[in-house]
Amino acid sequence: MFMDTHVHLNAEQYNEDLQEVITRALEADVKKMIVVGFDRPTIEKAMELIAQYDFLYAAIGWHPVDAVDCTDEDLRWIEELANHPKVVAIGETGLDYHWDKSPKEIQQEVFRKQIALAKRVKLPIVIHNRDATDDCVRILMEEHAEEVGGVMHSFSSSVEIAEVCIEKLNFIISLGGPVTFKNAKMPKKVATEIPLKYIMLETDAPYLTPHPFRGKRNEPSHIPLIAAEIARLKDITVEEVAKQTTENAYTLFYKIK
Template sequence: MLMDTHVHLNAEQYDEDITEVIQRALDANVQKMIVVGFDRPTITRAMELVEEYEFLYAAIGWHPVDAIDCTDEDLQWIETLATHPKVVAIGETGLDYHWDKSPKDVQKEIFRKQIALAKRVKLPIVIHNRDATEDCISILDEENAKEVGGVMHSFSGSVETAEFCINKLNFIISLGGPVTFKNAKTPKKVAEEIPLKYIMLETDAPYLTPHPYRGKRNEPSYIPLIAEQIAALKGITVEEVAKITTENAHRLFYKIK
C-alpha cells in the first residue's frame, strides 16, 4: 500500500474530474491520501472531501504566503476543526520568502501561533519552507515543535539540514516529484543518504509533477513513480519503499486508521 501524504485534491484543478482522479489513485495502490487545506476555502473543501471519502484525511493550517490575511478567528476555527477524527495534522504552515505578499515578521508570528496550536491539540505539523530554511528551523527549535513533531513537506534542503530536522526537531522528510527530475541532485542525495524510516512520499499535486509527466497536472496516482525512484537510488525494492514509508506515515499521523 502507498500513501500520498500531501495532496491538494481541494484545488480547482480537480473540479471537473475529482472522481476519476481519486479512482486512478486507488487503481495505482495509493490507498490513503492527506488533503491539505491552507486557507478558508481550501480547508472547507478538504473537510467536505474527508466526509465524502473514507480513505481521505485532512491537514489544516494557514499558508505563510497568506499569513497577512490570517486572523485570530481563523486560527480558532482551525483549532476547533482539529478535533475532527479525520484531521491528522496542522499545516501547511511555515515560512515563504520567495513571494512578498506577507512581511517576514507577520509570517513568523502566524507560524509561531500555529506551532502553539499544534501543541495544544497534540497533532504533528506540516512545514512549508521556501527560501527560509535558517529561520524556519530556528523557530521550530525555539518553539519546541519537537514535542509534537511533524514533516518537512516537499523537502528541498541538504542532507545536513535533513539530519538536523530528524535528530533535533523530531521531524521526518517528505519527498515528491523533484526526486525524479534528472537534474535534481540534492533531493536524490537526500533520498540516498537519509534512512528510509525517516522518509515519506507525497505528490503536492496538482504541483511538482514527476518525470515523465513534468509540465502536466500532477495527481496522486503518480506516487509509484516517486517510490520507484527512491527504490532505485537506495538499491531496494519498490515494495520495501511502499511498506516503510506507509508505516512512517501511520506513525506520524497517528489518527489515520
C-alpha cells in the first residue's frame, strides 16, 4: 500500500467530485492520506474530512505566505485541535520568499512560534520552503526542531541540504510530482542518492501533477507514478518503494493507526 503524506483534499478544486477522487486513490492502493490545512478555512475543512473518513488524517498549521494574517488566537486554536487523535503533524509552516504578501521577519516569527507549538504538543512538523532554504534550516536548528522531527515537504533543494535535514534535524525528505519531470535534475538526484529509509511520498494535490498528466489537476491516485520513478532511479521495485516509504510515514506520523 501507499500513503499520500501531503494532499489538499480540502481544496475547492475537489468540491464537485471529492468522493470519486477518494475512490480512485483507494483503487490505486493509496490507503491512507494526510490532508493539510494551512489557514482557518482549510483547517476547518480538514477536520471535517478526518471525521468523515477513517483513512484520512490531518496536518494543521499556518502557511508562511499568509503569516501576516496569523494571530496568537489562531495558534492557540491550532494547539487545541492538535490534541485530536487524527491530527498527526503541525504544518505546513516554514518560509516562502517567492511571494511578498508577508514580510520575512513576520514569516520567521510565526514559523518559530509553530515550531515551539509542535514541541509542546509533541508532533512532527511539515515544512514549506520556497526560496528560503538557508533561513529555514537555520531557524529549525536554532529552535531545536530535531526534538520532534518532521518532513521537508515537496523537497527541491540539494542532496547536501537533504543530508543536513536528515542528520542534524531528524527530518525526512518528501518527494512528489516534480521527481517525474524530465528536467527536474535536483529531485532526481535526491531520489537517487538519499537512502529510501529517509524518503516519503506525497502529491501536494491538486498541485504539482506528475508526468504524464502535468498541467492537469493532481490527485492522490497519482502516487504510484511518483513511486515508479523513484524505483526506476534506484533500480528497485515499486513494491520496495511502497513498503519502505509507508513504513517511514508510520514512524514519523506515529498517531496514524
